Amino acid sequence: MSLCKLHNVVKEYQGEEHVRPVDGVTMEVQPGDFLTIEGPSGTGKSTLLYMMGGLLRPTSGEIHLSGQDMTSLDDAQLTTLRSRCIGFIFQEANLLPALSALENLLFALRLRRGASPTGEERRRSMAMLDTLGLGERMHFLPYQLSVGQRRRIAIARALITDSALLIADEPTNDLDPHWAQRVMELLQEQSQQGKAVVMVTHHDVWASWARHRYYLDNGQLRAR
Numbered sequence: 479m480s481l482c483k484l485h486n487v488v489k490e491y492q493g494e495e496h497v498r499p500v501d502g503v504t505m506e507v508q509p510g511d512f513l514t515i516e517g518p519s520g521t522g523k524s525t526l527l528y529m530m531g532g533l534l535r536p537t538s539g540e541i542h543l544s545g546q547d548m549t550s551l552d553d554a555q556l557t558t559l560r561s562r563c564i565g566f567i568f569q570e571a572n573l574l575p576a577l578s579a580l581e582n583l584l585f586a587l588r589l590r591r592g593a594s595p596t597g598e599e600r601r602r603s604m605a606m607l608d609t610l611g612l613g614e615r616m617h618f619l620p621y622q623l624s625v626g627q628r629r630r631i632a633i634a635r636a637l638i639t640d641s642a643l644l645i646a647d648e649p650t651n652d653l654d655p656h657w658a659q660r661v662m663e664l665l666q667e668q669s670q671q672g673k674a675v676v677m678v679t680h681h682d683v684w685a686s687w688a689r690h691r692y693y694l695d696n697g698q699l700r701a702r
């Protein structure tokens with residue numbers, strides 16, 4: 479069974495101008511997949527990820543996650559499904575500003591479990607931050623950290639929840655070559671462990687790590 483399935487998904491925005499960045503996208507994501515979506519800036523890649531991640535509702539079409547039709551769920555049900563199944567690395571770090579690096583991870587775990595993180599989860603969180611080079615910064619608040627450090631915390635926060643589907647919107651942005659490579663290795667490890675990774679990138683070298691490459695343009699998704 480597919481982990482995530484999109485059928486004829488359309489998204490329209492009605493502002494000053496009518497925009498239709500996603501215009502009939504059908505795709506499937508299997509456990510263990512590593513797939514990338516490329517395409518020109520402003521073409522709708524983030525819009526597609528947000529719908530896949532249950533953060534934005536499509537104008538029409540169906541999105542199934544773990545066999546559940548996300549478009550038929552109310553907001554509370556969608557939040558529960560999302561926090562159980564999806565880790566999201568946003569284009570901006572989107573950390574909670576009043577919480578330290580470690581607390582941002584623990585908060586994500588609390589949302590996942592609906593209860594305080596265990597001692598073991600706390601140790602795993604510290605180890606994850608260490609893996610991402612933040613061992614000595616785990617008690618710092620986001621504003622006390624560099625842009626690249628904040629991005630690595632956001633990546634750690636998505637990884638720590640052990641989600642079946644990891645959605646990453648340009649995860650290597652703001653990272654130097656060493657950390658970009660390390661983050662790609664961590665994402666690849668996730669897919670090798672049976673998680674699915676869907677990543678937007680503008681970098682050909684990182685896109686080439688994917689098992690399946692897609693290109694979004696004019697609302698249409700095609701395999702590369």
Ligand SMILES: Nc1ncnc2c1ncn2[C@@H]1O[C@H](COP(=O)(O)OP(=O)(O)OP(=O)(O)O)[C@@H](O)[C@H]1O
Pocket residue numbers: 491492493497499517518519520521522523524525526
């Ligand atoms: N809330 C909104 N209201 C109106 N239009 C929107 C809204 N959000 C996005 N758009 C429009 O939808 C289009 C796609 O935006 P999106 O952020 O998905 O692009 P993207 O491919 O991720 O771009 P980039 O590579 O620059 O991050 C853009 O033209 C944008 O202006």
